Amino acid sequence: MKLGKAVLTAENLVAGYGEHAVCGPLDVEVFSGQVLGMVGENGAGKSTLLRTMIGAQAAIEGDAQVLGLMPDDRSALFRSKVSVLLDEDAYFDSLTVREHLSLVARGHGLPNPDAAVEDEIDFFELRTVADAFPDQLSSGQRRKLLLASAFIRPFELLVLDEPEQRLDTRMRGLLAQRIARTAKKNAAVVMVTHDADVAQVACTRAVIVDDGGAQVVGTDEAVARIRR
Numbered sequence: 001m002k003l004g005k006a007v008l009t010a011e012n013l014v015a016g017y018g019e020h021a022v023c024g025p026l027d028v029e030v031f032s033g034q035v036l037g038m039v040g041e042n043g044a045g046k047s048t049l050l051r052t053m054i055g056a057q058a059a060i061e062g063d064a065q066v067l068g069l070m071p072d073d074r075s076a077l078f079r080s081k082v083s084v085l086l087d088e089d090a091y092f093d094s095l096t097v098r099e100h101l102s103l104v105a106r107g108h109g110l111p112n113p114d115a116a117v118e119d120e121i122d123f124f125e126l127r128t129v130a131d132a133f134p135d136q137l138s139s140g141q142r143r144k145l146l147l148a149s150a151f152i153r154p155f156e157l158l159v160l161d162e163p164e165q166r167l168d169t170r171m172r173g174l175l176a177q178r179i180a181r182t183a184k185k186n187a188a189v190v191m192v193t194h195d196a197d198v199a200q201v202a203c204t205r206a207v208i209v210d211d212g213g214a215q216v217v218g219t220d221e222a223v224a225r226i227r228r
């Protein structure tokens with residue numbers, strides 16, 4: 001298969017806190033068109049490594065680059081090309097679902113923001129709560145709003161930490177297919193997951209984070225690891 005351009009590169013990357021290494025070293029290149037999963041047990045260091053790969057946390061050793069640049073989430077260029085959904089809830093209490101999505105769509109200059117908003121409302125099955133405020137949503141609906149906000153905007157790299165969390169099984173399946181389609185439309189995706197079915201459908205490769213190490217493997221090995 002012909003590879004697209006390198007979107008994310010990690011070289012000898014060791015992630016951790018202060019002097020304490022949690023996992024690594026990781027050497028990997030993620031190209032446009034690829035979905036890199038990150039799997040491993042609770043506390044292994046997946047989220048720490050993911051944050052370090054995108055510059056949200058300082059590396060203990062080694063380097064990460066996004067689109068050939070040092071990752072910097074305060075740079076406008078980085079923010080225009082990288083869509084990130086980590087394990088956090090971030091809402092404006094006074095904006096409805098539709099208003100949130102409209103804000104993101106307009107903020108990123110989408111040519112037809114209203115149509116894009118309605119498409120995401122349909123995809124994430126949020127129509128009955130489109131005019132509801134975040135505190136009127138279920139936890140799964142709030143997660144869908146954050147996912148819709150991550151997908152609605154343009155990006156070259158999509159970064160997701162356990163995107164399946166709080167979703168029902170059917171929606172997990174739809175999400176996995178959407179992630180795979182997204183990569184095929186010339187983006188790279190890096191995502192932490194605990195869901196074997198999501199990994200099987202979406203990932204083209206994976207990193208197993210385990211025992212302080214980080215090893216790049218094929219999707220089947222990663223899926224077996226989640227299932228074991």
Ligand SMILES: Nc1ncnc2c1ncn2[C@@H]1O[C@H](COP(=O)(O)OP(=O)(O)OP(=O)(O)O)[C@@H](O)[C@H]1O
Nearest residue numbers: 017022040041042043044045046047048049192209
């Ligand atoms: N802010 C922090 N300061 C110090 N250590 C931390 C901090 N956050 C997490 N850790 C530790 O780093 C290790 C890795 O945590 P991390 O959240 O990266 O794991 P994970 O693989 O993503 O786990 P999970 O599957 O449970 O989400 C854990 O031992 C955790 O206790």
